[in-house]
Every structure is written in structure tokens, then in C-alpha cells.
Amino acid sequence: MDFRVGVVLGSGHGYHGTTGRLVTDLLDLMRARVPGDSLVVDTVLTTELDLGPDCPACLSCMTAGEAACPNFDAAAPARRVMDGADLVIFATPVHSFQISASMKRFIDHFAYLIHRPAYVGRPAVLLSTAAGGGHDAALDYLSTAVRRWGFHTAATLGVNGPGLSRETYRGKVDRALDDIAAKALAAPGQGEPKPSTADLIGFRVAKILVDGGRDEGPVDAAYWDERGWFEAQWWTAQKPPFFANRIAALVEKKIRKGIAEGNADPYRA
Structure with missing residues (x-):
């Protein structure tokens, strides 16, 4: 093979x-x-x-x-x-x-x-x-x-x-x-390794971008809908590490709040 x-x-x-x-x-x-x-x-x-x-x-x-x-x-x-x-x-x-x-x-x-x-x-x-x-x-x-x-x-x-x-x-x-x-x-x-905190944050940020851009980018949203990713915590069915996933969820919540309230800060290093 x-x-x-x-x-x-x-x-x-x-x-x-x-x-x-x-x-x-x-x-x-x-x-x-x-x-x-x-x-x-x-x-x-x-x-x-x-x-x-x-x-x-x-x-x-x-x-x-x-x-x-x-x-x-x-x-x-x-x-x-x-x-x-x-x-x-x-x-x-x-x-x-x-x-x-x-x-x-x-x-x-x-x-x-x-x-x-x-x-x-x-x-x-x-x-x-x-x-x-x-x-x-x-x-x-x-x-x-x-x-x-x-x-x-x-x-x-x-x-x-x-x-x-x-x-x-x-x-x-x-x-x-x-x-x-x-x-x-x-x-x-060996398959997909357990996602890191950075991986899980990246997944959730992508979810926000795709979900928020449904009108401008229906192709992205359809791709996610087909795979059930909007309801998922990671690309695959494996369960993410608890604490890493918790941190990622908190980051997602903060980003969504900043977007909704229009109070997100520009990056100043």
C-alpha cells in the first residue's frame, strides 16, 4: 500500500x-x-x-x-x-x-x-x-x-x-x-491529537466569523452547517480537554460581547 x-x-x-x-x-x-x-x-x-x-x-x-x-x-x-x-x-x-x-x-x-x-x-x-x-x-x-x-x-x-x-x-x-x-x-x-487551548480558541473565532458573515459568505455557512460545526466544540467528535475548552468558551463569550456592544478594543500590543 x-x-x-x-x-x-x-x-x-x-x-x-x-x-x-x-x-x-x-x-x-x-x-x-x-x-x-x-x-x-x-x-x-x-x-x-x-x-x-x-x-x-x-x-x-x-x-x-x-x-x-x-x-x-x-x-x-x-x-x-x-x-x-x-x-x-x-x-x-x-x-x-x-x-x-x-x-x-x-x-x-x-x-x-x-x-x-x-x-x-x-x-x-x-x-x-x-x-x-x-x-x-x-x-x-x-x-x-x-x-x-x-x-x-x-x-x-x-x-x-x-x-x-x-x-x-x-x-x-x-x-x-x-x-x-x-x-x-x-x-x-495516530489520528487527530487533542486540541490545545489555542486550537479551540481558533475554532471558536472561526465560528464567530462564519456565523456573523452568513449574508456576505453563504458558502462558508453552508460548509459549517453540513458538518454540524455550529453546534460542535471542535472539528471532530473527540471531546476537547475540559479546562482548555472552558478557556476557549470564555474567550468566545468575550469576543461576542465586544462585537454586540461595539466596545472591542483595537490592538495596541
Whole structure:
């Protein structure tokens, strides 16, 4: 039985750059753990998606459905890779302490998934490489973005590119990759993990946005109605942790009150 891995690679150097080589190393370790040619890899390079200079922010994907996006056909290769995968590897170089511009453009074009998550229960591995620092910001953002689409992170790794030339550091990276390879292969069979407090707050905020936008975005509301999510506490039927869910409920109540009374405060850090 095939194990399908989708790779979304946000590097302009493709598999020839440091990020691409890190992905290759991980895939090689995964192949070594499965029989024959059962590991099937499908890749999309974000730099090769003809998405224009940026997302037009027209909100058509949310109000009229993703097919209404002017770049719907151009984004199709990425959609096929994610749809067909048992696990998706999202990999990006760190550019100026964040994900690459092409990876950000890719994420922006799938913004409707924040309202209509399609990958609940699907595991992801997040990788980044940098000449210096910035892994925390880049990987945290990437983790938050794909979590809102339904993915849960099975493993994360940030690597210093120049450090790979040093034997000691290279050895640590290799051991980390070997550990991640095992976790990645096991992840699809382990199911959706228990949601965190942040997950549950994100679910409830999405519920508020979709419910409050029924008139402007009936597509979103219909998606939620079909799945019974307006009456649910989480995407799946599993019972959320009590205290985390209680905190999320209180946050939801506060947000709804602020919206109803018009007294929500602007963000001032």
C-alpha cells in the first residue's frame, strides 16, 4: 500500500537549495523505512505557481467559493498535492526572519481554508533553513496557518544552513531527521491529537466569523452547517480537554460581547 507524501517547497532553488536538500534527506530516510517503492512523493514548488505578485484580497474565495478566485486554476497543482497526500511536508527558507515570499503568497491564496478547513486529521511536517536565525517566527507562522486549514503538526525542524558543513552540527541534524522520519510515517495512523487551548480558541473565532458573515459568505455557512460545526466544540467528535475548552468558551463569550456592544478594543500590543 502506497504512502503518499505531498511536498510544498517554498524555495526558489527547488531541490538544489539548502531547504530542498533537507527535504530530500528526510524523504530518503522515510524511504529507507518502507518496503520497495511504496513511498510516493508529489511536489509543488511555490515559485512555479503562477499566482501573480500577490493575492488580490477580493475575498471571492470566501463569499462565492474557492472556484471564484481569479487564480483558482493556477493554484490547482498545490491543491492536488495536498488533497492526495497522507502527510504534507511544508518547507521554506527563512527570509528576513519569516517564511519566503512565494510561500506567503501560496498561503494567502488558500485563505478560504481558514473558514472552510479541508484537512482536519491530516498530519504535516514543517521544515525551514536559514543562514542565521528566524526559525521561531517562520515556523510558528507556518504552524498557525496550516493548523487553521485542519493540519496538525507531527514534527518541526529548523536548520542553520552554514552549520551543515560542521560535522558535529550535521550529526545532530541527521539524528533529528531520522527521528522525524519515524514520526512522519507513523502520524497518519495516530489520528487527530487533542486540541490545545489555542486550537479551540481558533475554532471558536472561526465560528464567530462564519456565523456573523452568513449574508456576505453563504458558502462558508453552508460548509459549517453540513458538518454540524455550529453546534460542535471542535472539528471532530473527540471531546476537547475540559479546562482548555472552558478557556476557549470564555474567550468566545468575550469576543461576542465586544462585537454586540461595539466596545472591542483595537490592538495596541
